[in-house]
Amino acid sequence: MLTDPPMPVGRSIEGFEPVSSPAFNPVEATIADIHAAYKAGTLTVRQVVQAYLDRIAAYDQNGPGINALISLNPSALAEADRLDAQFKTSGFAGPLHGIPLIIKDQADVEGMPTTLGSVLFKDYRPRKDAFVTAKLRKAGAVFLGKATLGELGGGDTHGSLFGSTRNVYDLERTAGGSSGGSGAAVSANFCTVAIGQEGFASIRRPSIWNGVAGMRPTIGLVSRGGVHGGWPTINGSLGPMARTVTDLVKVLGCMVGYDPEDPVTAHGVGQPTDYSGALDKAGLKGARIGILREPMGYHTEPDSDDFKQVTEVFDRAVSDLAKTGAELVDPVVIPDMNALLAARARSVADDDTMYEMYFQGGDTQFKTRAQAMASPLFEKVVNSGHRRWKNDDNAEAHHNSMKARETLMMNLLKVMADHRLDAIVHKAVEHTPTLIKDGVNPPFVDQKGAPHINTFLMFVPSIVVPAGFTRSNLPAGITFLGRPYDDARMIRFAYAYEQATQHRRPPANLPPL
Numbered sequence: 218m219l220t221d222p223p224m225p226v227g228r229s230i231e232g233f234e235p236v237s238s239p240a241f242n243p244v245e246a247t248i249a250d251i252h253a254a255y256k257a258g259t260l261t262v263r264q265v266v267q268a269y270l271d272r273i274a275a276y277d278q279n280g281p282g283i284n285a286l287i288s289l290n291p292s293a294l295a296e297a298d299r300l301d302a303q304f305k306t307s308g309f310a311g312p313l314h315g316i317p318l319i320i321k322d323q324a325d326v327e328g329m330p331t332t333l334g335s336v337l338f339k340d341y342r343p344r345k346d347a348f349v350t351a352k353l354r355k356a357g358a359v360f361l362g363k364a365t366l367g368e369l370g371g372g373d374t375h376g377s378l379f380g381s382t383r384n385v386y387d388l389e390r391t392a393g394g395s396s397g398g399s400g401a402a403v404s405a406n407f408c409t410v411a412i413g414q415e416g417f418a419s420i421r422r423p424s425i426w427n428g429v430a431g432m433r434p435t436i437g438l439v440s441r442g443g444v445h446g447g448w449p450t451i452n453g454s455l456g457p458m459a460r461t462v463t464d465l466v467k468v469l470g471c472m473v474g475y476d477p478e479d480p481v482t483a484h485g486v487g488q489p490t491d492y493s494g495a496l497d498k499a500g501l502k503g504a505r506i507g508i509l510r511e512p513m514g515y516h517t518e519p520d521s522d523d524f525k526q527v528t529e530v531f532d533r534a535v536s537d538l539a540k541t542g543a544e545l546v547d548p549v550v551i552p553d554m555n556a557l558l559a560a561r562a563r564s565v566a567d568d569d570t571m572y573e574m575y576f577q578g579g580d581t582q583f584k585t586r587a588q589a590m591a592s593p594l595f596e597k598v599v600n601s602g603h604r605r606w607k608n609d610d611n612a613e614a615h616h617n618s619m620k621a622r623e624t625l626m627m628n629l630l631k632v633m634a635d636h637r638l639d640a641i642v643h644k645a646v647e648h649t650p651t652l653i654k655d656g657v658n659p660p661f662v663d664q665k666g667a668p669h670i671n672t673f674l675m676f677v678p679s680i681v682v683p684a685g686f687t688r689s690n691l692p693a694g695i696t697f698l699g700r701p702y703d704d705a706r707m708i709r710f711a712y713a714y715e716q717a718t719q720h721r722r723p724p725a726n727l728p729p730l
Contacts, residue, residue, distance in 0.1 A: 241268045244406045244729045248316055248464050251409065255304065255315060262297040262304075262315035266359055269317045270294075271730055273362070273407050281726050284382045285392070285401040287322045288329055289362040296359050313471055314357030319402045320412040321395075322363035323370050324455060325443040325578060326350050329360075333445060334368045334376030335602070337594050343579040347443025348476045349412070349455050356471040361408050364398030370446050371395045371417060372601025372663050373656050377594075381653045385427050385724040386692055390650035393423030394664070399458050400427040405727050409459075410468050416446055416453035418515070418646075418667035421681045424458050425645040425694035428721060430465050430711065431458040432680040433671060435702045437484030439469075440476035443578060450564070450571045451481050452675050460721055462682065462712040466492045469704075484676070488702050495705045500713035502542035507549035507638040508535055509698075513558060514647035514666035523649040524666070526687035531644050534684040534695045534718075538642065541717050543710075546636045552628045554670070560621035561673050562614035600661040626674050633700065640703075640710055643668060645681040645694035671698055678704040680711045683720040 241254070241264050254260035270293070277286050290296075300315050325331050325343035327350075332338045346354065354360070368376035374397025375381045382397045384390040385404045392401040396413030400423030403411040413420040415433040424431025433456045441447030444455060457468035473490050475482045512519045539545055572586045583589035590606060598606075610618075633641065648666030655662040671679035677698060684694045695714070697707040715721075 240264045242729050243268045243272060245460060245723055246406075246409060247461055248313070248409060248467050251316060252309075252314070262300045262359065263294060265315060266293050266297040266317055266361065269361055269408055272405070275730055276405060276727050277407065281388055282383065283385060283401050283405055284380060285365055285398040285405065285407060286319070286362045287332055287334065287365055287379055287398070290326070290329055290360050292328060293359055293361050300357060300359070310357035311471070312356050312467060313353060316358050316410065317361045317408045318353065318358045318410055318412065319361050319364050319399060319408040320350065321366050321399050321414050323366055323414050323445050324350060324412065326360050326363065329363055331363070331445070332378055333370055334366045334378050336377045336597050337583065337589050337592065338581065339378055341579055341581050343443065345443070345578070348440040348478065349472050350443065352474060353471055358471070364396070364402055364411065366398055367395030367419070367601055368599045369602040369606060370414070371419065371605050372599070373651065374398055374423070375599045375601070375657055377597040377599060381657060383653070384650045385727060386690070387650065388726070389652055389654070391426070391653050391656050393426040393650060395419040396458065397423040400424050400429060400431070403427075403458050403460060404429050404724060406723065410464050411458045412455055412468070413458050414444060414446060414453060414455050415672060417669050417672050418664065420456045420458060421679060421696065422646050422664070422667045425681050425683065425692060426650045428683050428692040428724070429458055429460050430462050430680070430682045430715065432456045432465055432469065432678070432708075434469065434473070434704050435485070435678045436675045437481050438473045438488060438704065440474065440479040440482050442476045442478040445575045447571060447575060448479050448481060450567045452672050462708065462715050463496055466496060466708055489705055492705050492708050495709040496712050497709055498713055498716045499542070500709035501538065503544065504639045504710060505544045505546065505637050506538060506710070507632065507636055507641045508545055508547035509551065509641050509643040510548040511550060511554060512647060513555055513670060514644075514668050515664045517647045517666045521648070523687070523689070524647055526689060527644060527647055527649060527693045530685050530687055530693040531695065535642070537718050538714065541713055546638065549632055549636060549638070549641065551625070551632050554625065554628070557621040557625040557628070558670060558673055560618050561669070562610040562618040563608055564615045565608065565610060599657070601663045622673060622675070625670075629674065630700065639699075640707060641698045643696050643698065645684070645696045649687055649689060649691040649693070668696065676701040678702070678707045680707045682711045682715045684718070685720045686722070
């Protein structure tokens with residue numbers, strides 16, 4: 218039995234030594250801050266990249282040991298130099314010119330491994346960028362590194378390749394998952410913005426547990442081409458994670474777009490690609506918001522103290538919503554919600570096909586999931602990875618899941634129509650971050666308190682923003698959930714709430730260098 222978090226193994230983030238970067242303090246720096254300095258000629262991309270690398274060197278494996286990065290991009294400084302040269306001749310390369318970004322190690326970046334946090338794939342190298350990676354690179358972003366994740370793309374952020382990622386507010390607790398490395402990295406100011414991936418609650422939960430904003434957009438807006446967890450499965454999506462909703466929106470606008478290699482993006486054709494108009498401080502005034510209070514989180518325990526502490530924060534958030542001028546319908550009830558959510562099941566056949574299609578983009582010794590599971594290395598995979606890959610959902614269970622999804626979508630939309638709602642608000646996570654020791658030892662507490670209604674329904678947007686801290690000084694947040702492709706409106710509400718409350722607080726144990 219494990220008694221401590223597993224030690225990192227097989228790491229590849231060495232090679233960057235701290236270098237003094239007095240020209241730039243990255244702590245809480247926004248895209249606008251950095252771009253203003255570029256325009257003023259007081260800062261270079263190289264200086265910015267180096268400053269973030271210095272923080273990573275000081276705090277990721279050293280100091281508090283956040284352990285949010287699996288690998289660093291060996292070309293990051295060369296890319297910074299290229300952008301600096303381009304700026305001198307032709308100005309900004311795009312809306313993310315010189316913005317350092319970290320991406321979950323589930324999406325491909327040319328020249329870097331995609332490991333899924335697992336010893337099974339520590340040497341896997343894709344041949345090209347993922348579709349979204351290429352779009353972000355064209356917009357001028359600099360990829361600093363690949364973030365830790367729940368092994369094989371799910372669960373809290375523990376993995377056989379790297380160990381466990383620590384929560385930036387309490388080092389004994391998990392960063393959440395599965396995009397825990399992305400959430401911890403952006404909160405720790407290891408990057409300006411980050412990219413996560415969500416198929417259950419994998420963007421929203423680590424965002425809130427690390428005190429940042431995160432969005433899982435409506436399926437079809439953002440391609441999964443070159444991402445493990447893509448076509449023909451359709452419940453997962455890449456999404457932005459940022460310290461401010463403004464930065465989140467700037468990144469999202471550079472991610473959306475049709476990709477013929479991900480057919481689900483055909484649904485998104487004709488939808489907005491620029492969400493900057495949603496940044497309205499008065500955006501909640503007159504909005505009708507339904508407050509969903511019924512517990513629905515994964516393995517949630519409503520009688521526990523930490524559930525009650527999160528409820529206290531949520532109650533304050535609801536009061537703050539009323540102060541913004543929103544009209545509240547409190548509570549709203551979605552008929553049969555939990556019974557329908559309980560029908561959730563996977564398509565094993567789709568998972569197998571997805572695996573084989575994804576790994577055609579590079580070379581791996583395991584051509585099928587069955588081959589990977591037959592390897593002796595599979596025994597090193599963490600508990601949540603074993604549980605998900607060995608699931609025995611059958612075709613009947615998946616069929617029932619799809620029927621339940623249709624019923625729940627109708628129930629949700631009818632409640633919103635009957636009450637003339639613009640959005641539904643619920644707790645971002647119903648529990649505080651789990652202790653790492655409880656996640657790596659039996660009974661292997663994982664994803665506790667995570668609402669997953671949005672990823673069950675799939676074609677609905679969901680955005681989370683910090684709502685403050687519990688009595689135990691742990692972060693909590695709220696979710697804005699909307700109708701299909703109503704992403705801009707959810708952004709408007711989240712931004713207005715963020716601006717009215719200003720709950721973001723940088724972690725005290727990661728000060729400026």
